[in-house]
Amino acid sequence: MQTYPLNSISLEEAQQRQFRLVDVITKHFRGEDLLALGDLGVVKGLSKPHYTKKVEEVLAEFFGAEMAMLVRGAGTGALRFGFMTFLKPSEKLLVHDAPIYPTSKTTLEFMGAVPVKADFHNRDAIKEVIEKNHDLKGVLIQHTRQKMDDYYDLEETIKTIRSSNPDLTIITDDNYAAMKVEKIGTQAGADLATFSLFKLLGPEGIGILLGKAALISKIEKLNYSGGSQVQGYEALEALRGLIYAPVMLAIQANVNEQLVSILNNGEVQGVRKAYLANAQSKVLLVELSEPIAEEVLGYANELGAAPYPVGAESKYEFVPMFYRVSGTFLEADPSLAKKMIRINPLRSGADTIIRILKSSIERAERRQ
DSSP states (O other): OOOOOOOOOOHHHHHHHHHHHHHHHHHHSOGGGGGSOOOOSOOTTTSSOHHHHHHHHHHHHHHTOSEEEEEESHHHHHHHHHHHTTOOTTOEEEEESSOOOHHHHHHHHHHTOEEEEEOTTOHHHHHHHHHHOTTEEEEEEESSOSSTTOOOOHHHHHHHHHHHOTTSEEEEEOTTTTTTSSOOTGGGTOSEEEEESGGGTOOTTEEEEEEOHHHHHHHHHHTOSGGGSOOHHHHHHHHHHHHHHHHHHHHHHHHHHHHHHHHHTTOSTTEEEEEEEESSSEEEEEEESSSOHHHHHHHHHHTTOBSSOSSSSOTTOOSOEEEOOOHHHHHHOTTHHHHEEEEEOTTOOHHHHHHHHHHHHHHHHHHO
């Protein structure tokens, strides 16, 4: 089995990203503004809180986008709003030939959209599908992996699509990639990029759209009511989380790399092989020698590991997470349920994870 995880930025690059974000913030806010909690309501002329607008301007500049908008519904909500800017019922959307992420699939089914599949690893296949489907309206590209052996490059895939039909609207799902990799979708040439700020140490339920102003303005008009607004205090909380996210995520990536080396050197009996993969977040996939995955997960919970995600890297998650393999991976290969687990270090170090994994495997094997 071969995996192709996304390349994580280094710790030094993450530090520079933090510094640059703070620098951009100082260009948009007075110092005293940042010592307040933000405003509320639908301000005349803005139709949203002042602070929310300022945070959106900061994020648009930071990511090099024409416009940014904070929305409710986290990454799923951002993606849904993004679809609504260009896609209507019964219209076609190009997607990768792989299981679609469950929340995205649910949205497309509810909208009555028609997914048209192409293998994103094959440029000729992409071009052929686009040529045969003149009525395609757009493209969804999931930045992270949908199958364990996915390896398509986001920027190259966008270039191939643009060369085939430059009029297609391209939207990227950058969940689990933003602030971890060099570029998000819009920086690689997409029209819209979407991701959850809850997964980047922000408040619950807040997502973001970045990209073409002509598209995002449609969502602003739709979300004109007070109850639809992301309030000023939420926007500031999202910004504060984003400042600390890149360095935290770079440390997490380093721990993952340490663990792959330790486990593949045979230091934990009962582990056949360890892999790094984006499933969906960049995690450690541990293939066990025996089909005891469910039992290992149960014991890991008793030993202090989180048994399921909250926001999958949210501000509430700090102990390592020992969890089943992702739903899209299981759909592609159901046999993984018995023999493989995924581990996200979150804020923990390699020693903690090795201790919990060793003990969990030993207890599971004794019960056989």
